[in-house]
Amino acid sequence: MPKIPHRLYLTEDQMPKQWYNLRADMKEQPDAMLNPQTGKPVTEQELYPIFCEELARQELDATNRYIDIPEEILEEYMIYRPSPLIRAYNLEKALDTPAKIYYKFEGNNTSGSHKLNSAIAQAYYAKKQGIKRLTTETGAGQWGTALAEACAYFGLELDVFQVKCSYEQKPFRRAIMEVFDATVTPSPSITTEAGRKILAENPNTTGSLGCAISEAVEKAVTTESCRYVLGSVLNQVLLHQSIIGIESKTAMEILGEYPDVVIGCAGGGSNLGGLIAPFMQDKLTGKANPRILAVEPASCPSLTRGRYAYDFCDTGKVTPMARMYTLGADFIPAANHAGGLRYHGMSPIVSKLYHDGYIDATAVQQTDVFDAAVYFAKKETILPAPESAHAIRAAIDEAIKCRESGESKTILFGLTGTGYFDMTAYSSYRAKTMENYIPTDEELEKGFASLPKIPGIQE
Amino acid sequence: MPKIPHRLYLTEDQMPKQWYNLRADMKEQPDAMLNPQTGKPVTEQELYPIFCEELARQELDATNRYIDIPEEILEEYMIYRPSPLIRAYNLEKALDTPAKIYYKFEGNNTSGSHKLNSAIAQAYYAKKQGIKRLTTETGAGQWGTALAEACAYFGLELDVFQVKCSYEQKPFRRAIMEVFDATVTPSPSITTEAGRKILAENPNTTGSLGCAISEAVEKAVTTESCRYVLGSVLNQVLLHQSIIGIESKTAMEILGEYPDVVIGCAGGGSNLGGLIAPFMQDKLTGKANPRILAVEPASCPSLTRGRYAYDFCDTGKVTPMARMYTLGADFIPAANHAGGLRYHGMSPIVSKLYHDGYIDATAVQQTDVFDAAVYFAKKETILPAPESAHAIRAAIDEAIKCRESGESKTILFGLTGTGYFDMTAYSSYRAKTMENYIPTDEELEKGFASLPKIPGIQE
Numbered sequence: 001m002p003k004i005p006h007r008l009y010l011t012e013d014q015m016p017k018q019w020y021n022l023r024a025d026m027k028e029q030p031d032a033m034l035n036p037q038t039g040k041p042v043t044e045q046e047l048y049p050i051f052c053e054e055l056a057r058q059e060l061d062a063t064n065r066y067i068d069i070p071e072e073i074l075e076e077y078m079i080y081r082p083s084p085l086i087r088a089y090n091l092e093k094a095l096d097t098p099a100k101i102y103y104k105f106e107g108n109n110t111s112g113s114h115k116l117n118s119a120i121a122q123a124y125y126a127k128k129q130g131i132k133r134l135t136t137e138t139g140a141g142q143w144g145t146a147l148a149e150a151c152a153y154f155g156l157e158l159d160v161f162q163v164k165c166s167y168e169q170k171p172f173r174r175a176i177m178e179v180f181d182a183t184v185t186p187s188p189s190i191t192t193e194a195g196r197k198i199l200a201e202n203p204n205t206t207g208s209l210g211c212a213i214s215e216a217v218e219k220a221v222t223t224e225s226c227r228y229v230l231g232s233v234l235n236q237v238l239l240h241q242s243i244i245g246i247e248s249k250t251a252m253e254i255l256g257e258y259p260d261v262v263i264g265c266a267g268g269g270s271n272l273g274g275l276i277a278p279f280m281q282d283k284l285t286g287k288a289n290p291r292i293l294a295v296e297p298a299s300c301p302s303l304t305r306g307r308y309a310y311d312f313c314d315t316g317k318v319t320p321m322a323r324m325y326t327l328g329a330d331f332i333p334a335a336n337h338a339g340g341l342r343y344h345g346m347s348p349i350v351s352k353l354y355h356d357g358y359i360d361a362t363a364v365q366q367t368d369v370f371d372a373a374v375y376f377a378k379k380e381t382i383l384p385a386p387e388s389a390h391a392i393r394a395a396i397d398e399a400i401k402c403r404e405s406g407e408s409k410t411i412l413f414g415l416t417g418t419g420y421f422d423m424t425a426y427s428s429y430r431a432k433t434m435e436n437y438i439p440t441d442e443e444l445e446k447g448f449a450s451l452p453k454i455p456g457i458q459e
Numbered sequence: 460m461p462k463i464p465h466r467l468y469l470t471e472d473q474m475p476k477q478w479y480n481l482r483a484d485m486k487e488q489p490d491a492m493l494n495p496q497t498g499k500p501v502t503e504q505e506l507y508p509i510f511c512e513e514l515a516r517q518e519l520d521a522t523n524r525y526i527d528i529p530e531e532i533l534e535e536y537m538i539y540r541p542s543p544l545i546r547a548y549n550l551e552k553a554l555d556t557p558a559k560i561y562y563k564f565e566g567n568n569t570s571g572s573h574k575l576n577s578a579i580a581q582a583y584y585a586k587k588q589g590i591k592r593l594t595t596e597t598g599a600g601q602w603g604t605a606l607a608e609a610c611a612y613f614g615l616e617l618d619v620f621q622v623k624c625s626y627e628q629k630p631f632r633r634a635i636m637e638v639f640d641a642t643v644t645p646s647p648s649i650t651t652e653a654g655r656k657i658l659a660e661n662p663n664t665t666g667s668l669g670c671a672i673s674e675a676v677e678k679a680v681t682t683e684s685c686r687y688v689l690g691s692v693l694n695q696v697l698l699h700q701s702i703i704g705i706e707s708k709t710a711m712e713i714l715g716e717y718p719d720v721v722i723g724c725a726g727g728g729s730n731l732g733g734l735i736a737p738f739m740q741d742k743l744t745g746k747a748n749p750r751i752l753a754v755e756p757a758s759c760p761s762l763t764r765g766r767y768a769y770d771f772c773d774t775g776k777v778t779p780m781a782r783m784y785t786l787g788a789d790f791i792p793a794a795n796h797a798g799g800l801r802y803h804g805m806s807p808i809v810s811k812l813y814h815d816g817y818i819d820a821t822a823v824q825q826t827d828v829f830d831a832a833v834y835f836a837k838k839e840t841i842l843p844a845p846e847s848a849h850a851i852r853a854a855i856d857e858a859i860k861c862r863e864s865g866e867s868k869t870i871l872f873g874l875t876g877t878g879y880f881d882m883t884a885y886s887s888y889r890a891k892t893m894e895n896y897i898p899t900d901e902e903l904e905k906g907f908a909s910l911p912k913i914p915g916i917q918e
Contacts, residue, residue, distance in 0.1 A: 006537040009468040078465040079549065079840050090538065090612075108567045110842040110877070152837040153549075172631075172882035176842060179833055179885050374638060378611040381538050383569040383635060418569070420879040423631035426638050 007084040008251045015082050016246040017069055019239050022277050022349060024065035025284045028356060030235075030348040031323035033059075034310060039454050042320045050217060050319075051236075052227050054125040058236040067239065069121075076120045076153060077243070080109035085251035086415075090379040092399070099402035101395060102257070103415045104248045104275065105382065110176075111146035113385065113417030114271050115231050118240035119143070122229040123150035132225040133157040137187065137212030139166055140340035140387065141173030142417055143231030148180035161187035161215045163342075164207035165335065173421050187212035194218050194316035208332045209343045214316025232268025233313060233322075233347050241274025248412060249278040259290050259412035261398060265390035266294040266303065266361070267340050269347025275414040276359075283358055293398075294354065294361040295390040297369070299437045300333040302326055302346045303354055303361035305444060309451050310458045311345055321452060324351040328447030334437040338366060338425035339386030344447065364393050365436040370429040372396050373419070385417040386425055466543040467710045474541050475709070476528055479701040481736050481808060482694065483524035484743045487815060489694075489807040490782035492518075493769060498913050501779045509676060509778075510695075511686050513584040517695040526698065528580075535579045535612060536702070539568035544710035545874075549838040551858070558861035560854060561716070562874045563707045563734065564841065569635075570605035572844065572876030573730050574690050577699035578602070581688040582609035591684040592616040596646065596671030598625055599799035599846065600632030601876055602690030607639035620646035620674045622801075623666035624794065632880050646671035653677050653775035667791045668802045673775025691727025692772060692781075692806050700733025707871060708737045718749050718871035720857060724849035725753040725762060725820070726799050728806025734873040735818075742817055752857075753813065753820040754849040756828070758896045759792040761785055761805045762813055762820035764903060768910050769917045770804055780911060783810040786898075787906030793896040797825060797884035798845030803906065821853060824895040828852050829888040832878070844876040845884055 023029060032041035047056035058067070069077070088101040106114035126134055134156055138144030144160040151158040160182050167174060167186035174184045187207050188195035194214035198205060205211070213230070220228035231237065252258060262279050264272035272294050282288035296303055302325045311326040313319040326345040333342045346354075353359045366386070373389035375396070376382070384392060395413040402409050419426065428434045453459060482488060491500035506515035517526070528536070547560040565573035585593055593615055597603030603619040610617040619641050626633060626645035633643045646666050647654035653673035657664060664670070672689070679687035690696065711717060721738050723731035731753050741747035755762055761784045770785040772778040785804040792801045805813075812818045825845070832848035834855070835841070843851060854872040861868050878885065887893045912918060 005471045007468075009466075012464045075548075076840075079545075086538075089534075110836065110840055112879075116840070149837075149840050153840065172879075175882040175886045175889075176879070178889060179836060179842065181837075377569065377638060378608075378640075381535075381569055381575070381608050381612065383638065420571075420631075420635070423634040427634045430634075430637060 004087055004255050006089060007086050008255065009084050010082040010247055010251060012078060014250060016243055017074065018066040019069060020242040020246060020277050020281065021061060021065055021067060021239055022242070022280055023062040023235065025281050026352070028352065029062055030352040034321040034454065036317065036321055039457065049221050050228050052126045052129045052131055054129070055122060055236050058239055059234060070124065073121055073124050080116065082247050083108060085248055088380055091376060094379045095396065095399045095403065097399040097403040098406060098408040099399040100408065100410045101399055102252065102412045104244055104412070105415045106244060107382070107385070107415065107418035111142055111149055112420060113142035113146065114241060114244055114274065115143045115146035116149060117243055118231060118237045118270065119146035119150040121240040123147065123154045123156055126227055127154040127156055131156070131227050133159070133223060134227055134229050135159045135216040135220045136229050136231065137161045137209055137216045139163045139209045139342055141166055141170055141421060142340065144177050144182065145173065147229065147231070148177040148182035151182065152180040158182040159219055160184045161189065161212040163187055163209060163212050169424060170421055187215050189215060192218045194318065198315065206335060208315060210315030210329050213314035214318055217314065217318050232270035232343065233345060235349060237270045238273035238347055238349055241270050242277040244271065244274040244414065245277040245279065248275065252412070257410055258288065260409040261291040261293060261411050263293045263295060263391045263394045263398070263411065263413040265341060265387050265414065265416060266296045266346065266350065267387060268343045268345070269350040271414050271416045273347050273350050280353065280358065292359045293394055294350065294359055295394040296361060296363050297337060297341050297390065298363040298365050299337045299439065300327070300342050301363040302344065304363045307448055307451065308351060308355050310454055311451055313345065321454070322348045324348045325354065327444060328450040330450035331447035336435045336437055339422055341387050341390065362394060364390055367429065367434055367436055369393050370434065382415065383419045384415060385419045386422050388416040391415070463546050463714050465548060466545050467714065468543050469541040469706055469710060471537060473709060475702055475705040476533065477525040478528060478698045479705055479736050479740065480520060480524055480526060480698050481701070481739055482521040484740050485811070487811065488521055489811040493780045493913065495776065495780055498916065508680050509687050511585045511588045511590055513588070514581060514695050517698055518693060529583065532580055532583050539575065541706050542567060544707055547839055550835060553838045554855065554858045554862065556858040556862040557865060557867040558858040559867065559869045560858055561711065561871045563703055563871070564874045565703060566841070566844070566874065566877035570601055570608055571879060572601040572605065573700060573703055573733065574602045574605035575608065576702055577690060577696045577729065578605035578609040580699040582606065582613045582615055585686055586613040586615055590615070590686050592618070592682060593686055593688050594618045594675040594679045595688050595690065596620045596668055596675045598622045598668045598801055600625055600629055600880060601799065603636050603641065604632065606688065606690070607636040607641035610641065611639040617641040618678055619643045620648065620671040622646055622668060622671050628883060629880055646674050648674060651677045653777065657774065665794060667774060669774030669788050672773035673777055676773065676777050691729035691802065692804060694808060696729050697732035697806055697808055700729050701736040703730065703733040703873065704736040704738060707734065711871070716869055717747065719868040720750040720752060720870050722752045722754060722850045722853045722857070722870065722872040724800060724846050724873065724875060725755045725805065725809065726846060727802045728809040730873050730875045732806050732809050739812065739817065751818045752853055753809065753818055754853040755820060755822050756796060756800050756849065757822040757824050758796045758898065759786070759801050760822040761803065763822045766907055766910065767810060767814050769913055770910055772804065781807045783807045784813065786903060787909040789909035790906035795894045795896055798881055800846050800849065823849055823852050826888065826893055826895055829893065831855050841874065842878045843874060844878045845881050847875040850874070
């Protein structure tokens with residue numbers, strides 16, 4: 001029996017009672033979010049029509065380092081948390097590597113991913129303010145499922161705008177949201193002005209997260225007692241997701257371990273930002289210097305090939321503008337891109353840390369990702385979500401490097417979720433009909449051309 | 460914060476290192492399995508062409524009370540075990556019941572159910588004997604998935620005969636088995652004599668577990684270095700599944716709890732037999748007297764309406780005969796029956812204990828089951844498998860009775876798995892197109908007419 005257990009679950013006493021707000025330790029802050037009407041930093045009050053008040057406050061809070069998790073949220077977290085920190089003994093053995101590989105597995109809940117961590121928090125604050133209804137978008141469907149669960153739990157109504165290609169390819173994702181009483185609409189739809197406009201310009205569009213966000217925001221601001229919530233990108237989401245990193249770090253401390261490298265997949269940055277939070281704190285405060293690696297799809301390479309610029313969070317250009325690594329709000333990944341990680345931008349916090357050199361990034365091809373996913377599944381008996389498999393790919397590559405160099409690095413990666421609703425992609429991989437896609441420079445330029453011009457700030 | 464945690468995970472030290480063999484404490488043994496050629500009790504050697512040697516031994520072992528779990532199996536168990544014992548605080552609150560409800564959740568692994576516990580054991584023993592290939596049947600698909608995972612882990616080839624209606628309705632179940640390199644064939648198929656015979660008699664059959672077993676057994680005995688494995692019914696399977704009950708009892712002891720009633724869904728009896736094992740030991744040895752409740756579908760009511768008789772385990776009548784509660788090997792549940800729990804018979808151990816009055820049984824309608832499933836999902840944020848929801852239904856009914864009587868009973872039920880691959884059934888339930896079905900007495904008589912005649916034993 002190995003000394004370090006295969007799985008470590010914290011006890012309820014050991015579970016975090018506070019979220020960690022990474023911004024409090026960033027000497028250089030991400031640039032302020034701008035109000036597109038005024039071109040000036042958005043105020044908390046200006047966010048109230050979109051977000052409920054406590055979440056608007058969290059969104060702009062750069063000073064409070066630790067935020068108490070309300071008792072009601074802790075209660076709900078304890079229904080599915082803590083998630084295990086797993087030592088990948090089998091994977092290590094199969095790779096014949098001296099590296100020690102740990103992963104934090106967030107897929108052990110019905111939403112199938114880490115998304116529930118923020119969904120519960122956002123639904124709770126809405127409920128507390130007396131809001132009756134929420135709207136959101138979903139791409140791969142994990143966020144929509146998580147929010148549907150949270151809304152069912154807190155008794156809120158929910159409208160989900162599901163990216164059309166996902167709505168059509170993943171009927172079971174829709175079905176599971178409907179089990180939790182969510183109303184699911186394929187986006188773009190004719191139910192909103194933003195949707196009608198996008199459809200008029202491009203009737204055959206298969207949709208994008210950016211489109212769906214426009215529709216969800218419009219629906220929220222035009223519906224009584226309704227607010228919009230988002231599953232990634234935002235500062236508040238990274239705050240809630242810090243529970244992933246805090247639990248991981250606590251568990252590693254119990255085992256007497258500390259990672260040399262922390263690896264997370266990166267779409268909008270929710271998992272990556274949450275997983276790395278306490279390790280980045282060590283880095284920012286000089287306590288330790290782990291390497292932090294973001295892994296993104298080559299078909300949607302916001303960090304590795306995007307611009308660090310102000311951009312809208314949505315295609316309809318109704319949201320505030322954030323400075324982030326972006327491919328332009330008009331960018332839509334190629335149709336053969338499977339799974340999530342298809343957002344045009346990246347969390348402003350992650351973007352700033354990347355820009356300042358605290359984070360490395362790499363882009364991987366999807367067949368390489370599925371190679372890693374299937375290899376991992378056979379060794380560790382968990383079928384990963386395609387998104388999570390980006391991190392697996394990088395972790396395996398790192399472990400192979402260790403085999404070659406003889407280094408015994410400690411690797412920690414985030415296994416964000418399970419792939420039960422991604423069997424179409426797995427089947428296409430097995431049938432060898434899955435294709436890779438790297439956007440050309442010209443295609444990227446087309447996306448960049450949609451970046452907003454802001455007098456005096458971004459010409 | 461409540462004193463009893465929401466979830467209790469045993470540590471690796473606390474995990475069972477032995478299975479418990481219930482037969483060792485049964486004063487009256489289940490009747491011997493008969494060789495259909497001789498009409499005499501089957502010998503260990505006669506089972507060798509079907510099962511590998513160690514499993515044949517376990518199948519007939521009525522004396523060894525505790526069986527050491529080999530180190531290699533423990534290693535693999537630790538990749539996904541222990542499963543949590545969960546206190547259903549939210550469900551209790553929603554039901555406004557003084558009852559304490561606990562459930563053992565076996566769905567936190569990629570097979571989505573408890574089936575992996577026996578799949579790993581059976582694959583291990585086959586591998587150890589030098590067997591290269593296994594065959595099996597699968598209905599709802601959880602067993603096939605579990606065995607595919609186990610075979611991928613131990614490097615064995617696998618042929619799965621998937622009941623045709625499941626193969627057609629659940630393409631993603633097939634896909635996940637294929638990810639783990641299993642070869643999946645819809646049953647009945649033209650690849651076996653048994654399949655061809657069944658198809659000749661009934662070309663439009665949607666298949667049954669009994670048919671698929673015939674095909675899998677035939678393939679095993681006619682293929683080099685190949686053995687057959689079964690996911691339920693058999694004594695060896697209940698032995699392996701005893702880990703569910705042992706973990707549950709250990710966890711409850713840590714919490715200072717003991718169940719007044721233990722509830723399990725019952726198809727072939729794998730989960731029920733495993734969950735109840737150590738509690739039944741207490742009952743058999745006079746240490747305690749918990750009520751044990753088996754819950755079966757009204758559309759496939761082997762315990763509540765079946766005959767306690769010798770029957771074949773398969774439709775093709777090639778297997779040994781077991782004395783069990785059975786609807787006759789020719790019985791096929793109505794096409795509108797969703798999910799698993801569709802086997803014509805019941806574990807001989809469970810059957811004997813039921814026959815002798817140690818187990819109560821109840822049959823429930825499927826819309827009542829899905830009512831419970833959706834209610835549970837909204838409160839406990841786990842989407843249950845339809846099979847598992849049978850136990851939820853009974854647990855909820857028991858808790859409601861406690862509300863009415865004011866009794867504070869301690870209820871333990873088995874949540875065997877998750878329903879991610881059952882969204883078609885959930886959608887049909889939501890659309891109110893799901894129907895109930897209770898076989899008529901005439902239909903049951905038709906099944907009983909297929910019971911074998913055994914001179915001197917069963918005329």
